[in-house]
Amino acid sequence: MLRRALQLGWSRGLFIRRLGTRRGGSSLDWDGNISEIKKKIQSFLPGGTWNPLYDTSHLPPEQSDVVIVGGGVLGLSVAYWLKKLEKIQGGIRVLVVERDHTYSQASTGLSVGGIRQQFSLPENIQLSLFSVSFLRNINEHLAVVDAPPLDLQFNPSGYLFLASEKGAAIMESNVKVQRQEGAKVCLMSPEQLRNKFPWINTEGVALASYGLEDEGWFDPWCLLQGLRRKVQSMGVLFCQGEVTRFTSSSDRMKTASEKEVILKRIHEVHVKMDNSLEYQPVECAIVINAAGAWSGQIAELAGIGKGLPGTLQGTKLPVEPRKRYVYLWHCPQGPGLEAPLVIDSSGAYFRREGLGNNYLGGRSPTEEEEPDPGNLEVDHDFFQDKVWPPLAQRVPAFETLKVCLVECPSASAGT
């Protein structure tokens, strides 16, 4: 009895203490209390969205002019240019929705980081030239007061494409287009190639095209961080969540040539929070799909691809996640400081990484051997069978090398 009373007494004491802890922490946590009080006051001062019933600070705003799905380098650049080109300050309200703030699976952080002008379409060349001038002046474009300047770690070493007899004619016409657009590319014969890069074995190479300026590789993570910083300082809102639904309305309308079309408009975007069923419908005027490898899924949510096959509505967005392997190896007698990013006619490529004789490379698999993107395991046999033989044939020094690291970035590829 006495013991029971004592127990009750104890538990009542504990109960009281538990009440105390439920009240919101011990009084020793003064700083925590102060910051909580500040947050509460800020939430009901004018300017913030305030809900009297519960805390909504983690939710995106209820309205936004533009919603950008995906916060990688493309999504952030769109946000940057939207804000840069607005006519009045604060004229356009932009929200960037990113599912994963650590960017662990985004193509941006995991990419090899190369930039080149050696394309076959003039539009691609012009886009690349513009990007290069943006990157060159990045500290003027993305300057934020009181922040250190960005160092993109750009290696202006250029791209070297090697073509066999079959591809030589196409390469020549491509280079002609590239030079017309203003890219600084030169064609090299096997002998010139041997003089310039003595570590290349030119057997089977009919022609090579080498980018002299404005081509190379850089650190895309630094670009991403710089864009984030600048875009936040320009007033773009960020939200961590996933887009699950679009609410749209359709109208029957007539075009100028009296043809009947169905015009579909997106009114709302449902943004679902992480690890909960909570979602916020964001009213918007424009939705920009910058979801990278998952753009196809977002497009399906919007109804692109749901229609009769053969029509525009029935054509799915041809983007799907593809798995690519990137290997890092060490080769003590390998090519020196002048090595460009070499792309062999077989599709295997490599570039120098750092000063310690390390090289980064891989190979784009053909259609039949596409690996399954769902499984993120690395395939070491792929290196032994498909990547190493063509590279070792092209650069004899690579016969003896040691693989250090294998990465599996999931790139998005247009099919």
Next chain:
Amino acid sequence: MAAPRTVGDRSSWNLQNRSLLAASAFRTSLGDQASKGPRLQAQFLLSSLPNKSLRLVVPIWNRSTRGIRGLGGAVAPEGNQKKRTLLQFLSDHFYDVMALREFLLRMQMLKVHQKNRAFPHIEEKHGPYIAGAFFILKQGGAVKFRDKEWVRPNERGHFSLEFLQFQAVPVEAVDASGCNINYEGLNSLLALKELRSLSLRCCPHLDDWCLSRLHSLANSLEELSLAGCPRISERGLACLHHLQNLRRLDISDLPAVSNPGLTQILVEEMLPNCEVVGTNWAEGLKLGPEEQPQDTASPVPA
């Protein structure tokens, strides 16, 4: 071990030391690569690496500015600590102060662009050599035409215009030390097709992008000096391999180069016919136990 004097000795000596330096560089770079699991951490490492060089870039960038115009940020001179926090406080709380600072920052950048504009009317009238020479002299550098004396501006920035008669005479040497030359400014410089000696010491705005343009001078350039440029790193030095006629290259005192000794060896291998003047090659090498300096006076070996 004294550095070899002739080019011939270099190859075997380089091989010995390159492996040592490469091993240490490999370990540090692998250390960054190996922590790719926690991606943020690794990238923080990678992005924090150039911070040391950034500290040197920023003060040179705003050498002529004070207070409100300064970029602040990474480097705060000790005397301005209080001013900087007050300014930062004001910028954080008032849009006007922030807008004013952004405006002044943009003005600073515009000034550099202004200095690097080309002179098309001079080029039409007198030719590319004169236009290039005029550009360099306007920036504060010196120019030497073939078989003539050096033309330099005086302390006030004025220079004699008698070189306007040397239309057909090629410019042989340019001394652009300390000039604010940048990527656009190089247009005027690269028009000097028969340039033999170029000195770009301590140019604050010269970076790796600019070095990639120097390949158009490959036929004639024999001497190049890049000492003391705060923005040049080993990545820019990699594109100097086009300059096959280069006989003398000075890459000493480059703060942004991460591994000066190893970089010098790699550049020497890249340009076999060139004499590369750089830092002490032993920088970055740790002495082995048998090479530790023996202090015979002390009872305990060092």
